[in-house]
Amino acid sequence: xxxxxxxxxGLTIEFPMRxxxxxxxxxxxxxxxxxxxxxxxxxSGSGKSTMASAIMRAISVPGRVSGGSITFDGRDVxxxxxxxxxxxxxxxxxxxxxxAQNALNPxxxxxxxxxxxxxxxxxxxxxxxxxxxARNLFDxxxxxxxxxxxxxxxxxxxxxxxxxMIAFSLLLDPQLVILDEPTTALxxxxxxxxxxxxxxxxxxxxxxxxLLTHDIGVxxxxxxxxxxxxxxxxxxxxxxYDMFKRPKHPYTAKLMKxxxxxxxxxxxxxxxxxxxxxxxNMPPGCPFHPRCExxxxxxxxxxxxxxxxxxxxxxxxxxxxxPESVAEVRTS
Amino acid sequence: xxxxxxxxxxxxxxRLREAARTENSEVLMRLDNVSMYFERSQGMFGxxxxxxxxxxxxxDIxxxxxxxxxxxSGCGKTTLxxxxxxxxxxxxxxxxYKGQEVTKLSGEKANQFRGDVQLVQQDSYAALNxxxxxxxxxxxxILQRKIVRxxxxxxxxVVELLQTVGLTPPERFLDKYPHxxxxxxxxxxxxxxxxxxxxxIIVADEPVSMIDVSLRISxxxxxxxxxxxxxxxxxxxxxxxxxxxxxxGRGRMAVMYLGRVMELGGVNDVLSQPKHPYLQALLSAVxxxxxxIAKAMSDLPLRSLEMPNAAKPPSGCRFHPRCPxxxxxxxxxEPQLRSVGSEQTACHYAEEAHELWQRKMADIGAIKSV
Numbered sequence: 001x002x003x004x005x006x007x008x009x010g011l012t013i014e015f016p017m018r019x020x021x022x023x024x025x026x027x028x029x030x031x032x033x034x035x036x037x038x039x040x041x042x043x044s045g046s047g048k049s050t051m052a053s054a055i056m057r058a059i060s061v062p063g064r065v066s067g068g069s070i071t072f073d074g075r076d077v078x079x080x081x082x083x084x085x086x087x088x089x090x091x092x093x094x095x096x097x098x099x100a101q102n103a104l105n106p107x108x109x110x111x112x113x114x115x116x117x118x119x120x121x122x123x124x125x126x127x128x129x130x131x132x133x134a135r136n137l138f139d140x141x142x143x144x145x146x147x148x149x150x151x152x153x154x155x156x157x158x159x160x161x162x163x164x165m166i167a168f169s170l171l172l173d174p175q176l177v178i179l180d181e182p183t184t185a186l187x188x189x190x191x192x193x194x195x196x197x198x199x200x201x202x203x204x205x206x207x208x209x210x211l212l213t214h215d216i217g218v219x220x221x222x223x224x225x226x227x228x229x230x231x232x233x234x235x236x237x238x239x240x241y242d243m244f245k246r247p248k249h250p251y252t253a254k255l256m257k258x259x260x261x262x263x264x265x266x267x268x269x270x271x272x273x274x275x276x277x278x279x280x281n282m283p284p285g286c287p288f289h290p291r292c293e294x295x296x297x298x299x300x301x302x303x304x305x306x307x308x309x310x311x312x313x314x315x316x317x318x319x320x321x322x323p324e325s326v327a328e329v330r331t332s
Numbered sequence: 333x334x335x336x337x338x339x340x341x342x343x344x345x346x347r348l349r350e351a352a353r354t355e356n357s358e359v360l361m362r363l364d365n366v367s368m369y370f371e372r373s374q375g376m377f378g379x380x381x382x383x384x385x386x387x388x389x390x391x392d393i394x395x396x397x398x399x400x401x402x403x404x405s406g407c408g409k410t411t412l413x414x415x416x417x418x419x420x421x422x423x424x425x426x427x428x429y430k431g432q433e434v435t436k437l438s439g440e441k442a443n444q445f446r447g448d449v450q451l452v453q454q455d456s457y458a459a460l461n462x463x464x465x466x467x468x469x470x471x472x473x474i475l476q477r478k479i480v481r482x483x484x485x486x487x488x489x490v491v492e493l494l495q496t497v498g499l500t501p502p503e504r505f506l507d508k509y510p511h512x513x514x515x516x517x518x519x520x521x522x523x524x525x526x527x528x529x530x531x532x533i534i535v536a537d538e539p540v541s542m543i544d545v546s547l548r549i550s551x552x553x554x555x556x557x558x559x560x561x562x563x564x565x566x567x568x569x570x571x572x573x574x575x576x577x578x579x580x581g582r583g584r585m586a587v588m589y590l591g592r593v594m595e596l597g598g599v600n601d602v603l604s605q606p607k608h609p610y611l612q613a614l615l616s617a618v619x620x621x622x623x624x625i626a627k628a629m630s631d632l633p634l635r636s637l638e639m640p641n642a643a644k645p646p647s648g649c650r651f652h653p654r655c656p657x658x659x660x661x662x663x664x665x666e667p668q669l670r671s672v673g674s675e676q677t678a679c680h681y682a683e684e685a686h687e688l689w690q691r692k693m694a695d696i697g698a699i700k701s702v
Contacts, residue, residue, distance in 0.1 A: 221626035260577060
């Protein structure tokens with residue numbers, strides 16, 4: 001197991017709503033190893049974005065962290081002071097948001113936005129240094145720096161804006177970059193291109209990345225390690241090859257089979273019956289049991305406890321009562 | 333030819349049926365050199381600029397077949413879909429429905445055409461009236477077209493439709509409003525509305541792109557089932573090659589780029605034996621849910637990422653500025669669709685490109701099932 005950069009333990013995030021208390025993240029455990037690309041997959045509402053926001057200490061009101069801890073490089077993120085927090089955000093952890101076009105200010109040129117970002121964090125750079133650094137980064141994401149620096153966001157295509165946002169996230173040399181569905185609105189060719197760039201950045205600058213996505217294909221392409229979220233819980237996590245070849249949790253196995261591939265036999269693909277649970281009205285026991293073909297009496301009563309193997313695989317399911325059972329091949 | 337014979341043996345009945353369908357059966361709809369140009373204003377003084385959304389597309393649609401129209405955003409697939417449904421009148425070329433030109437249909441015949449060709453949109457929330465219950469939305473068209481008479485019969489028919497699209501028990505959905513349903517359920521409502529008029533063709537424009545991954549397959553299965561049981565031809569418009577392969581496995585696929593069809597053929601032939609360098613780049617870019625293949629497919633066979641401006645398409649072959657194989661010939665002479673192997677391709681160097689692709693795939697060792 002590699003050295004962890006971020007450790008999330010028993011994290012619970014609640015949103016008080018008129019209809020009741022909504023637990024978007026429910027006692028989740030998750031580790032982001034240093035120097036790797038970790039992907040977090042899950043359907044909409046599974047809590048992956050909420051958990052990522054918590055890692056950045058950016059949960060929006062009325063949400064609140066009601067339990068658990070987050071440590072970043074050994075420091076407790078939840079107890080950072082306001083001043084420490086300012087240095088933590090963007091200098092330690094930065095984020096590329098899902099809709100890049102909405103993340104840029106539409107009436108300010110890219111150059112001004114870069115200078116503004118620098119100024120908010122450090123007084124020691126001269127304007128030339130700032131622009132030079134931005135130029136380097138734009139070269140890196142294969143954008144023409146002269147054109148982009150003097151452009152307004154609307155003058156750039158979706159793929160270009162997304163690359164501008166990636167350059168932005170790297171401005172202050174963070175240790176961790178969180179990518180929230182970075183390519184969802186983009187075409188496949190642009191998407192492939194952006195992942196090539198991200199992988200190069202990851203390799204050259206040794207930046208740890210957390211990739212949030214619902215696209216299994218993207219996970220297979222980009223990630224070293226995968227966590228699967230369902231109804232606010234990380235139900236399984238492990239090495240990417242392991243997870244695809246030998247998924248343990250029934251939800252993971254189903255999710256992998258729910259996506260049509262260009263290469264495999266199409267007749268094996270099946271949807272997952274039912275739909276994700278209503279977070280305001282959660283089923284008792286394991287939240288996946290109403291959709292699970294292996295569900296038995298215990299699943300309806302008790303939420304399974306997660307087990308960890310020495311090889312770094314973790315799974316929360318009653319089919320695996322201990323780490324040894326995870327190594328065994330399930331026969332049914 | 334050899335390759336075809338081998339496949340023929342592998343799936344003789346299927347192939348025979350396909351052959352009979354394409355050669356003997358009548359054509360339901362024929363697109364004959366259809367082009368659609370939009371005018372874009374150039375400010376107050378300049379003349380409007382012409383943007384070719386669909387350029388010179390010919391396509392025959394046979395009863396009961398599935399055709400996947402694939403391509404990136406801006407390639408013209410949605411415009412082509414709206415020409416098929418008669419929502420857009422092409423700038424040039426002819427659209428023939430059962431041998432008659434669609435734009436010249438009038439009265440009863442035009443009405444019949446509008447019932448026979450149905451559209452299923454991408455955004456199921458926007459496609460349903462938020463102020464009407466599911467029953468109201470589904471009963472209005474069948475009452476208006478006198479497919480059923482009277483409220484009782486309408487109600488029975490709506491219940492039947494809901495059952496057909498897998499919304500059970502139907503009574504639970506009748507009095508709901510669109511916002512009370514999930515995306516997958518709303519998409520099923522759209523399917524129910526589309527089949528309620530007993531159409532011959534359904535144009536489905538990205539029907540699953542807004543639905544959760546775990547529910548997509550079931551919507552695709554539903555469409556395939558409607559196609560099989562009711563013999564409705566389906567035009568499946570998508571940017572997702574994998575779902576296109578899934579639903580149109582035995583049908584055909586047309587790959588579009590900047591308004592033109594670049595490759596046309598049986599889905600499995602198109603995807604396993606891609607000839608056009610654009611299609612090859614597209615295939616390399618699709619993320620495959622298998623880490624070994626996905627990680628091996630890292631470099632994109634493309635010279636440039638930027639899509640050219642559709643208002644000023646490149647000279648010669650539209651793809652040449654991005655094509656790794658382009659020569660001088662490509663920048664001067666526009667390739668036409670021609671038969672290469674069992675498909676049609678618009679590339680001067682289709683044979684060479686195909687050979688390169690096969691070598692690449694052999695390296696990756698990914699020619700598994702196809």
